[in-house]
Amino acid sequence: MRMSKKNELSRADRLVLAMAALSDEGDSVFTEAQLTVKAWSLFPQHFGLEGYEEEYPDHKSVCTLYMGKDSKPKKLGYMAQEGQKRYRILPAGYQAAKKLQNKSDSVENQVYKIHPQAMEYLNIVAGSIAMTDYRTTGKVTDNNWNIVGSFFGVGMPSDGVGLVKSGARKGASDRAENDGAVNNLRTLLFDCIESGAEMVATTSGGGGTGTLAPISRGRIIEICKVFNGLIDVWGKHLEHIGVAQPETLKFDLGDLTDE
Numbered sequence: 001m002r003m004s005k006k007n008e009l010s011r012a013d014r015l016v017l018a019m020a021a022l023s024d025e026g027d028s029v030f031t032e033a034q035l036t037v038k039a040w041s042l043f044p045q046h047f048g049l050e051g052y053e054e055e056y057p058d059h060k061s062v063c064t065l066y067m068g069k070d071s072k073p074k075k076l077g078y079m080a081q082e083g084q085k086r087y088r089i090l091p092a093g094y095q096a097a098k099k100l101q102n103k104s105d106s107v108e109n110q111v112y113k114i115h116p117q118a119m120e121y122l123n124i125v126a127g128s129i130a131m132t133d134y135r136t137t138g139k140v141t142d143n144n145w146n147i148v149g150s151f152f153g154v155g156m157p158s159d160g161v162g163l164v165k166s167g168a169r170k171g172a173s174d175r176a177e178n179d180g181a182v183n184n185l186r187t188l189l190f191d192c193i194e195s196g197a198e199m200v201a202t203t204s205g206g207g208g209t210g211t212l213a214p215i216s217r218g219r220i221i222e223i224c225k226v227f228n229g230l231i232d233v234w235g236k237h238l239e240h241i242g243v244a245q246p247e248t249l250k251f252d253l254g255d256l257t258d259e
Contacts, residue, residue, distance in 0.1 A: 009100060011046055011047075011061075011065060012065055012072045012073060013096075013100050014039060014042065014043045014046055014047070015035075015039055015062065015065050015066065015073060016073065016078055016089075016093055016096050016097050016100060017042065017097050017100055017101070018035060018038045018039035018042055018043075019035065019038075019073075019078070019079060019087075019089040019093055019097070020089060020093065020094060020097035020098075021038055021042065022034060022035065022038050022089075023088075023089050023094070028088055028089075029082050029086055029087070029088045030086070030087060030088070031085055031086055031087075032059070032062075032063060032085045032086075032087075033059075035062060035087065036057050036059045036062040036063070037057055039057070039062050040057030040058070040062070043110075043198075043199075044057075044199065044214060044216060045198055045199055045216035045217065045218060046061075047061050047062055048216070051135070053216050053218070053219070054126075054213050054214060054215060054216065054219065055213075066079060066087070073093070076092065076096070077090055077092040077093070078090060078092055078093035078096055079093055110197055110198045110199060111197055111198075111199050111200070111201050111214075112191075112192055112195035112197035112199070112200045112201075113201060113202060114188075114191075114192075114200060114201075114202065115202070116202050116212055118188055119200070119201065119202045119212050119215075120212060121188070122188065122192075122200065122215055122220075122223075123212070123213055123215065125151065125185065125223060126215055126219055126223060128147075128150055128151050129141075129147045129150065129151075130147050130148065130150070130151035130226055130230065131151075131222070131223065131226060133147065134222070134225070134226045134229070135222075139229075140226055140229035140230050140232075140233060141230070141233075142233050145234070145237065148230055148234050148237075151226070151227075151230060152178075152181060152182050152185060152230070152238070152243075153181040153182075153184075153185065154177075154178040154181050154182060154238070154241060154242075154243070155174070155178070155241070156174075156241060157170075157171040157172075157174035157175050157178070157241055157242065158170045158171055158174055159171030159174075174241075174242065175241060175242025176242060177242075178238075178241045178242040178243055179242045179243050179244055182238065182243045182246070182249060183249065185227070186227070186249050186251075189220060189223060189224050189227065189251070190251070192215075192217075192220045193217075193220060193221070193224065193251070197217065198216065198217045199214050199215070199216055199217065200214060200215045200216075200217075200220060201214035201215075221253065224251045224253060225253065227249075227250070227251065228250045228251055228253070231246045231247065231249065231250050232250075235247055
């Protein structure tokens with residue numbers, strides 16, 4: 001499912017919304033750093049440091065929008081400079097922000113809100129060794145089952161490693177739990193993609209800290225790629241521990257891979 005581009009906000013639009021948000025919070029005059037942090041906190045997928053969008057802001061990506069003679073926000077009368085590295089939003093900027101809030105992909109609609117426990121789980125998956133390996137090498141893990149098991153949240157059934165005497169019943173239970181774990185992850189990722197939102201968070205504003213940090217749509221798609229890749233490599237192992245027809249659980253990402 002590809003997001004519609006019809007009403008998508010530009011990066012300059014998002015900057016105006018960030019300025020308005022600062023002013024609404026009492027910062028009628030704000031610094032470059034305040035504007036960078038506010039823009040990033042609202043739109044990390046657009047103003048985050050490449051590869052670390054949820055962790056760090058990219059100051060340069062924000063500054064380039066309003067510095068220099070071709071600055072659109074300044075030319076349109078949306079903002080003015082107030083001394084060294086200090087700025088304020090002008091009435092025209094407030095009006096522009098009000099109009100932008102009415103767009104179909106306003107700040108509220110860009111965020112897919114999920115339960116805090118689900119958000120914490122997604123952060124664990126996003127920070128897993130399997131994801132780190134993929135981002136480092138461009139390939140999924142093919143030589144370490146423990147990394148794979150940790151990504152999917154599955155383990156070897158107890159009867160498979162001789163842990164219990166009455167292993168058949170416990171083993172069947174373990175296999176069912178493994179099947180449920182993989183399907184649980186798939187359902188959560190699918191819902192995030194299907195929402196069409198640019199960010200997943202626990203609040204409509206996209207806020208969050210620590211284990212509840214928001215996750216961008218791009219990162220969700222990346223997790224789905226790793227999900228598919230690990231099934232390609234480890235499908236038979238997953239089936240052996242109880243995951244029913246793992247091949248059917250793979251995502252059809254289609255043109256989402258270009259986002």
